[in-house]
Amino acid sequence: MPTPILICDDSAFARKQMIRALPKSWDVEVSQASNGEEALEIIRAGKAEVTFLDLTMPVMDGYETLSIIHSEDLPTMVIVVSGDIQPEAMQRVKKLGAMEFIRKPITSEKAKETLVTYGIVQEGEI
Amino acid sequence: MTSQALDLNEEYRDIYQELVNVAMGRAADLLARLLDTYIILPVPKVNLLARTELAMTLAALDKNDRVSAVCQGFSGDRISGEALLLLTDATFPDLAHLLGSESTGSRGNELELLMDTANVLIGACLKGFAEQIDVEFAQSLPEVLGQHRKVDGLFDQPAIPWEQALAIEVTYRLENKESTFELLLLFTSESIEILNNKINFLLEE
Numbered sequence: 001m002p003t004p005i006l007i008c009d010d011s012a013f014a015r016k017q018m019i020r021a022l023p024k025s026w027d028v029e030v031s032q033a034s035n036g037e038e039a040l041e042i043i044r045a046g047k048a049e050v051t052f053l054d055l056t057m058p059v060m061d062g063y064e065t066l067s068i069i070h071s072e073d074l075p076t077m078v079i080v081v082s083g084d085i086q087p088e089a090m091q092r093v094k095k096l097g098a099m100e101f102i103r104k105p106i107t108s109e110k111a112k113e114t115l116v117t118y119g120i121v122q123e124g125e126i
Numbered sequence: 127m128t129s130q131a132l133d134l135n136e137e138y139r140d141i142y143q144e145l146v147n148v149a150m151g152r153a154a155d156l157l158a159r160l161l162d163t164y165i166i167l168p169v170p171k172v173n174l175l176a177r178t179e180l181a182m183t184l185a186a187l188d189k190n191d192r193v194s195a196v197c198q199g200f201s202g203d204r205i206s207g208e209a210l211l212l213l214t215d216a217t218f219p220d221l222a223h224l225l226g227s228e229s230t231g232s233r234g235n236e237l238e239l240l241m242d243t244a245n246v247l248i249g250a251c252l253k254g255f256a257e258q259i260d261v262e263f264a265q266s267l268p269e270v271l272g273q274h275r276k277v278d279g280l281f282d283q284p285a286i287p288w289e290q291a292l293a294i295e296v297t298y299r300l301e302n303k304e305s306t307f308e309l310l311l312l313f314t315s316e317s318i319e320i321l322n323n324k325i326n327f328l329l330e331e
């Protein structure tokens with residue numbers, strides 16, 4: 001069965017870059033959101049085992065989204081993918097329960113490395 | 127080139143916004159480390175505008191705010207433009223405080239803060255932008271447009287002559303402070319087609 005994943009970024013271009021960076025052979029069902037509110041809806045519907053989350057977004061930004069995921073203990077693993085690479089940004093998202101922080105623009109090497117490190121995909125699988 | 131020839135569709139606007147999102151993040155990272163603080167990043171604003179509209183588009187600034195500004199031209203690969211950095215007067219005490227400097231208020235010291243901030247933010251943002259579209263920009267020497275003056279009339283003498291430009295505006299804010307930094311990247315209308323071609327290449331990759 002495909003893994004349900006969510007890509008949340010206000011930029012359609014960034015979402016496209018993200019999808020392109022994922023391992024080609026990884027069997028996924030991709031949902032997309034352009035802000036935190038949309039993302040939470042998809043996560044609550046159980047359609048996001050893994051969430052790739054941007055930080056700088058209108059309506060609801062990544063920090064607020066993360067803190068709601070954290071406080072409501074929503075069932076998703078969050079990987080932050082952001083252009084905001086300040087040390088403070090990384091510390092804050094880790095504190096809010098993000099599993100990993102990836103700096104933009106994401107590369108396929110980095111995506112694979114992260115997915116393997118956290119056991120989301122097996123090395124031989126992809 | 128006439129204004130009718132300039133057009134920016136949603137897809138390109140989105141891509142410029144994202145390219146600058148990444149570039150401004152790198153610039154903010156450098157400044158944040160220097161100041162040992164957190165800088166709140168905005169969603170960049172992308173617009174086509176005429177020089178006469180420039181002062182108006184600086185939305186975050188109050189009409190009566192007094193500002194100090196630096197501009198710096200850049201060019202490479204037939205793309206050219208200018209970068210502008212504007213600091214409101216309220217910014218200088220915050221900057222001096224974060225840098226642990228006592229001697230605020232003197233014009234010379236503020237000029238140094240202005241130039242240092244411009245060097246970091248403009249340099250890193252241009253580099254970050256250029257890298258993503260695989261070009262290199264040469265920068266001209268930075269020039270002070272004015273200190274402690276109103277925005278009106280500040281842009282009457284451009285580093286590079288242009289009438290219409292692709293303008294990308296970033297308003298940084300220092301956390302827990304009133305200070306804002308306005309960073310503007312302005313690309314001449316002649317550069318837009320070349321930029322769009324570079325972007326098409328990114329889309330095909």
